[in-house]
Amino acid sequence: MSEEKQWQEEQHRVDKVVETIEQKQQELQEASGDVKSEILQVRKDFWDDVTVNLDDPDDVVETQASLKQQAEFLSERERSHGQKSERLKTLRDLHDSPYFGRIDFQEKGEPETETVYIGIASLMDQEDEEFLIYDWRAPISSMYYNYSPGPASYETPEGDIEGEIRLKRQFIIRGGKIEGLFNTGITIGDKLLQNLLGSESSPQMRSIVSTIQREQNQIIRNERSRYLIVQGVAGSGKTSAAMQRVAYLLYAHRESLTSENMVLFSPNPLFNSYVATVLPELGEENMWQTTFNEYVQKELSRTFRVEDPFDQMEWFLGAPSDQGKTVRTEAVQLKSSLVFKKWIDEYMTKLGSGGLHFLPVKFRGEELVSKDEIRDYFYGLDRSVSLSNRVELTSDWLLQRIKAFQREEWQKLWVEEEIQLMDKSEYLEGFQKLESSKKFTDATFDDYDREREWLSKRVVKKKLVPLKRKIRQLAFVNAVKTYRDFYEDAAGKHPEYRAVCETSIEEIHRKRLNWEDATPYLYFQDQLKGRRPLTHIRHVFIDEAQDYSPFQFAYLKELFPQARMTLLGDVNQSIYLHAIDNPTPIDEDAEKAGTGTARTERITLMRSYRSTAQIVGFTSQLISGGDKIIPFTREGRLPVVIEADGQQAMQKRAVSLVKELRGRDIENTAVICKTIRDSEAVSAYLAEYFDVQLVDKETHSYRKGLVVIPAYLAKGIEFDAVILYDASAENYAEEAERNLFYTACTRAMHELYLLTPGKRSHLMDDVDETAFEVEQV
Numbered sequence: 001m002s003e004e005k006q007w008q009e010e011q012h013r014v015d016k017v018v019e020t021i022e023q024k025q026q027e028l029q030e031a032s033g034d035v036k037s038e039i040l041q042v043r044k045d046f047w048d049d050v051t052v053n054l055d056d057p058d059d060v061v062e063t064q065a066s067l068k069q070q071a072e073f074l075s076e077r078e079r080s081h082g083q084k085s086e087r088l089k090t091l092r093d094l095h096d097s098p099y100f101g102r103i104d105f106q107e108k109g110e111p112e113t114e115t116v117y118i119g120i121a122s123l124m125d126q127e128d129e130e131f132l133i134y135d136w137r138a139p140i141s142s143m144y145y146n147y148s149p150g151p152a153s154y155e156t157p158e159g160d161i162e163g164e165i166r167l168k169r170q171f172i173i174r175g176g177k178i179e180g181l182f183n184t185g186i187t188i189g190d191k192l193l194q195n196l197l198g199s200e201s202s203p204q205m206r207s208i209v210s211t212i213q214r215e216q217n218q219i220i221r222n223e224r225s226r227y228l229i230v231q232g233v234a235g236s237g238k239t240s241a242a243m244q245r246v247a248y249l250l251y252a253h254r255e256s257l258t259s260e261n262m263v264l265f266s267p268n269p270l271f272n273s274y275v276a277t278v279l280p281e282l283g284e285e286n287m288w289q290t291t292f293n294e295y296v297q298k299e300l301s302r303t304f305r306v307e308d309p310f311d312q313m314e315w316f317l318g319a320p321s322d323q324g325k326t327v328r329t330e331a332v333q334l335k336s337s338l339v340f341k342k343w344i345d346e347y348m349t350k351l352g353s354g355g356l357h358f359l360p361v362k363f364r365g366e367e368l369v370s371k372d373e374i375r376d377y378f379y380g381l382d383r384s385v386s387l388s389n390r391v392e393l394t395s396d397w398l399l400q401r402i403k404a405f406q407r408e409e410w411q412k413l414w415v416e417e418e419i420q421l422m423d424k425s426e427y428l429e430g431f432q433k434l435e436s437s438k439k440f441t442d443a444t445f446d447d448y449d450r451e452r453e454w455l456s457k458r459v460v461k462k463k464l465v466p467l468k469r470k471i472r473q474l475a476f477v478n479a480v481k482t483y484r485d486f487y488e489d490a491a492g493k494h495p496e497y498r499a500v501c502e503t504s505i506e507e508i509h510r511k512r513l514n515w516e517d518a519t520p521y522l523y524f525q526d527q528l529k530g531r532r533p534l535t536h537i538r539h540v541f542i543d544e545a546q547d548y549s550p551f552q553f554a555y556l557k558e559l560f561p562q563a564r565m566t567l568l569g570d571v572n573q574s575i576y577l578h579a580i581d582n583p584t585p586i587d588e589d590a591e592k593a594g595t596g597t598a599r600t601e602r603i604t605l606m607r608s609y610r611s612t613a614q615i616v617g618f619t620s621q622l623i624s625g626g627d628k629i630i631p632f633t634r635e636g637r638l639p640v641v642i643e644a645d646g647q648q649a650m651q652k653r654a655v656s657l658v659k660e661l662r663g664r665d666i667e668n669t670a671v672i673c674k675t676i677r678d679s680e681a682v683s684a685y686l687a688e689y690f691d692v693q694l695v696d697k698e699t700h701s702y703r704k705g706l707v708v709i710p711a712y713l714a715k716g717i718e719f720d721a722v723i724l725y726d727a728s729a730e731n732y733a734e735e736a737e738r739n740l741f742y743t744a745c746t747r748a749m750h751e752l753y754l755l756t757p758g759k760r761s762h763l764m765d766d767v768d769e770t771a772f773e774v775e776q777v
């Protein structure tokens with residue numbers, strides 16, 4: 001069949017499908033309108049349709065039942081309306097672009113070839129008999145991603161279905177019109193992918209549903225593993241695959257899984273907003289998205305001023321190489337390791353028989369239960385009971401003590417004074433309560449006593465509420481002091497870490513916690529007080545997983561005991577201090593990294609999609625093993641190293657470069673600096689010429705245009721052009737900064753410039769001279 005004929009036939013089919021969509025839209029709109037007016041009516045008549053009678057207890061019960069019934073009816077209607085609106089939104093998307101793929105599949109033993117069209121959601125014909133479009137997540141659709149024409153199979157609950165793909169076709173459809181049509185051979189989607197990857201970057205990540213690659217599909221549809229570890233080179237689609245995986249899981253387990261059962265840990269708040277549009281684009285709701293830092297700060301900020309990972313990074317990049325830096329580096333390495341977790345576990349065993357510190361229970365400045373009494377009670381409990389359970393029992397005991405104390409307190413003078421100060425409404429409330437309980441007759445002496453008694457009880461009870469709450473929160477355990485003792489003990493046992501322990505004690509004393517101490521402290525506290533694990537979470541996604549220490553990962557495992565975990569990362573992008581000599585959760589040595597179980601699976605992605613072949617050619621030479629990275633064949637300009645004659649010349653060139661890029665319609669440009677201080681200075685300078693956005697650790701979203709950003713915050717995101725600001729030998733002097741340098745360079749999709757005010761960094765020494773151009777200004 002001629003190409004033109006094929007095109008016509010396909011367009012004809014698209015027209016028919018669009019017609020069906022329009023019919024369905026109309027029907028649904030009418031039904032949705034009906035439900036909406038019904039809801040409005042129910043809301044309006046709500047009180048007419050319920051029987052409200054509060055005369056006697058039976059009537060109250062009946063009223064409650066009637067109210068409940070009406071409320072349930074209303075919420076059922078609202079739910080139905082919600083589902084209809086969602087379906088309408090999906091139909092709107094399908095109306096614009098009904099599908100992106102087609103396979104003709106002949107099942108073994110079947111005479112007919114089945115034609116399967118694949119889109120972002122399923123669509124049945126008007127008779128509900130045939131699929132006009134299959135959802136990309138349906139089992140049969142998996143073949144579209146997994147196979148080229150030829151033998152193919154797919155899994156179903158009843159077993160594997162085998163056969164042959166006779167044709168595989170891709171479409172670009174917009175506004176109901178076919179704009180592109182490709183019959184694909186061995187590699188899927190080269191042309192379509194070229195198209196997509198060659199386009200402009202965006203401050204919001206896009207869904208890759210129409211061009212998912214086979215190796216990415218394995219991540220998306222993985223059902224077996226407890227820990228799925230993805231080591232993927234920069235730009236290999238890890239984040240993209242993770243988002244598609246969420247959508248896939250929500251579809252495949254729609255009876256039992258919702259977005260509330262999932263959490264995504266991302267590297268910073270900016271990244272959260274970067275990925276936030278992907279799932280809604282696929283018709284799914286976003287899950288709980290957070291950062292580990294956000295979680296830690298929420299848990300600890302009432303006790304300590306906790307450093308965040310970005311400040312730790314800034315310190316690392318800025319601190320002079322002296323004794324202080326050596327000690328802190330040692331501290332970071334130690335406190336990230338599972339060895340340190342073991343030290344804490346051992347100390348917990350010791351605490352089982354003595355050494356735990358308590359705080360006295362005080363009320364109105366008076367000590368009710370001394371810390372010694374609490375300690376005696378605690379250590380009087382059966383020693384085989386775990387520490388956290390003993391703390392729980394102690395809390396019960398303290399609450400009992402408070403109850404007894406409460407009675408003694410009623411008669412006290414301060415209570416009488418409080419009653420005098422009570423405002424009128426509170427007083428009246430007491431009076432009414434007594435009256436309604438029919439214990440209060442006319443104003444007799446007896447009634448007056450009862451009123452006093454009632455009010456005294458109320459005053460004492462109310463005053464004790466915060467204290468009881470604190471006891472329930474186990475605030476009587478002095479975890480901070482105990483943690484300090486732990487370091488004292490460690491300093492004695494491990495003299496080689498004496499300096500580390502001493503500085504830790506000093507920090508604790510100042511109510512401060514360095515980032516490397518945050519997870520160990522949380523863990524320490526949990527061992528003492530227990531923590532309710534978040535069992536409703538069934539899937540945890542950790543992006544940039546190489547930035548987590550084994551200790552942090554172990555902590556997350558305990559926090560989400562029922563969850564499967566998908567860890568995505570790149571060892572060459574581990575930029576934090578702890579990763580220098582430590583394994584990270586994505587390390588090949590799973591045992592060391594704490595991810596080794598029978599159900600751990602590793603997937604390695606070597607193809608890089610983000611950058612042009614020229615940029616990948618350059619960046620891959622910055623890291624060891626980079627020669628194995630496979631660039632996606634998309635051509636562009638060689639990276640340019642601009643050697644400027646001093647700082648001023650570099651600044652000037654940065655301005656002219658941005659102007660040049662704009663002249664060529666390259667709008668989304670990032671000037672990537674090493675630290676926030678550099679970024680502030682550069683953005684202030686550029687602001688004299690352009691509208692520029694400075695991104696710092698608090699930035700939640702960025703807009704199109706010119707952005708200045710420190711390298712460690714640019715993780716995970718991408719720009720059309722990257723200008724690496726100050727790639728000099730002085731600025732990037734240390735080997736430990738190699739990954740940061742690499743991460744910054746790999747943010748570029750189409751063009752990469754490295755500006756240096758003098759000799760370029762030795763981190764580029766191994767890059768072949770043919771992999772970049774040199775410009776001198």
Ligand SMILES: Nc1ncnc2c1ncn2[C@@H]1O[C@H](COP(=O)(O)OP(=O)(O)OP(=O)(O)O)[C@@H](O)[C@H]1O
Pocket residue numbers: 193196197206208211212213216232233234235236237238239240241570573609610715716717718746
């Ligand atoms: N199958 C695909 N189809 C279309 N685009 C893709 C595909 N895979 C990746 N991309 C594109 O490649 C770029 C990089 O993807 P992504 O950010 O998911 O990679 P990553 O591995 O998380 O990168 P990094 O580790 O460098 O942050 C994005 O623009 C993404 O849209």
